[in-house]
Amino acid sequence: MIGHDRRIVRHTAARPVGSARRTRPHVVVVGAGIAGLAAATGLAERGIGVEVIENQEYLGGRAGGWTDALPDGTPIAVNRGFHAFFRQYYNLRQLLRRTDPRLQRMTGVEDYPLVDAEGRRDSFRGLPRTPPWNALAFAARSRTFPLRELRRLDARAAAPLAAVSIPAIYEWLDHVDAETFLQQIEFPVAARHLAFEVFSRSFFAPPAQMSAAELAAMFHIYFLGSSEGLLFDVPTSNYDTALWSPLREYLESHGARIRTGSTVTRVQAGGDRTFRIHDDAGSVTDADAVVLATDVAGLRRIVADSPDLGDAQWRSRIQALRSAPPFLVHRLWLDQPVAGHRPAFLATGGMPPLDNISVLDRYEHQARSWAEQHNGAVLELHAYALPDVRTPEFERETRMRLLARLHELYPETAVARIVGEHVQWRQDCPLFGVGDHAHRPAVRTPHDKLMLAGDGIRIDLPVALMERAATTGWAAANALLAQWGLRGHDLYTVPTTGRHAVLRRLAERTMSKAAPQEESV
Structure with missing residues (x-):
């Protein structure tokens, strides 16, 4: 079952245009985040040889999960921070179903309350769906x-x-x-x-x-x-345990190789096959095709150092991509529990720098185990769109302001002792700025065997965030499979237009004078 909406749109994979090869093609996927893993899955399931190269020591992007330790030496599971798996993320959920057909390693969040500085609160609990x-x-x-x-x-x-x-x-x-x-x-x-x-x-x-x-x-x-x-679902244990390590094993069972801790430095046209991929250890890998599924900074760097790739217009579009402002993920281990009526997830508006609070021990196995053993709580605070300042003073001030907001919203935490904390500052998400869409690079590139994938890559379907990453990954695989005479994978989205004809006609009349934008490559 794809979803509950009777108006889900199925985007049938294009019919193969090439003839099946006698030799097995080899594809290098650069980046082991959601986009790269989707592309690798789409290719490996059709018998393509796949090598995934990731510069982190663990799976990258929002698929990242690793083990750290508290000051007392207790091992802790950490990840990139809370992410909501909405039920209209059809293509991402299809990827997860490769190892969890009924999505039993996910659980639903009962509510998604929003609160502002005036104490006003809205909720999505009990709303009709349609x-x-x-x-x-x-x-x-x-x-x-x-x-x-x-x-x-x-x-x-x-x-x-x-x-x-x-x-x-x-x-x-x-x-x-x-x-x-x-x-x-x-x-x-x-x-x-x-x-x-x-x-x-x-x-x-x-x-x-x-x-x-x-x-x-x-x-x-x-x-x-x-x-x-x-409302949305969340994993019942750390992201690597629940979602991505099983998918890595699934890919390896299909013959894929995943190499972490290796940074691709440039992609050269030519070699024994179509492309030659260079890494920071001085190794080279020849491939029939390449999927670049990195973050914006990584894509810009690789293309800048790969003069063989693309034409001037395409290269300028890559370099024009921008990253969103920095964000902070602050995870806390407290020696006292939070009140039982607190929601598992709370979003805030007009309460800078805090954007949301997650009570991880409500749904995540590792956090719950620690909280039960210590009669405590494991929380996560997020602050988005921060100033691009990384001085120790600014970092300390931001963390203190986050704690003050937590104590304001959950007063019982003010008397709790912080047993441990884990802080991440990142700036690796794409910016969807004014006027960017027309010039945003698409999945296809000037090379028919070079594809892009990621949450910053253009695809003219109603998808966003993790779902955009997964969808572009599947689309990149499909574009290559069609050239090799192989069947692709169907994609699914919410309707591509508003559901009501009267409102659509009104909008078209209202905006009829808008100037057309340039098509993407």
């Missing part, structure tokens, strides 16, 4: 967006939110930032902070730096375009 009843029910009970506020909206300006069409929404709104767009439609300020800002910051950027088209697409994917709902 649009537009989900939005109307949410507004009917919301303290920040009561139904009476609907009359104050500029309905014509807001029409694209309710009638998103992919990729047309980028022609309509990519030239406007999300904050300005929300002001133009006269969206209530309180609701703006508590709803849209929470979602935009989950893209690791403040609304003023994010494309309004991405905001509208996100609203479509998670709310008005899908009847899967806004």
